[in-house]
Amino acid sequence: MQNKRKRTILSWLVSGMMVSFFLIPSAIKLSGSARMLDAISVYGITEQGAWMLGILELTAAVGLLFPKTRFWSALVLMLVMLGAVGVHIVHGDLLRALLPLGMIGVLMIFGANIRRVEPCRAYHSARRNYQTQDSWL
Helix, strand or coil: HHHHHHHHHHHHHHHHHHHHHHHHHHHHHHHHHHHHHHHHHCCCCCCHHHHHHHHHHHHHHCCCCCCCCCCHHHHHHHHHHHHHHHHHHHCCHHHHHHHHHHHHHHHHHHHHHCCCCCHHHHHHHHHHHHHHHHCCC
């Protein structure tokens, strides 16, 4: 019981930190400020691309707040961060690639260890049921 409570508290703390980390950049992308557009145009991202990234980050960040969508939101944000790492590496910004790479690590730990993955459990349960049905044939 105590372990479950600690896990829940840790889950909410990490969720809050991750949400705040992604809300600010998504709000900046959605604001459409000239300074932000100048900064991302160096990487070949257009204003529409910034809007799409902002909406994706915002939606996934809000999804981190809900336990049932937490795993999938972390997965989406990992993919966004993986794309950010790729963009920075392609453009020679190796130091700037470290932050998204660190976020990928945090999201992987967060998604894999704190939240039990329901779809995987459902898959294994269905697989077991299928195997037991075949055994009597």
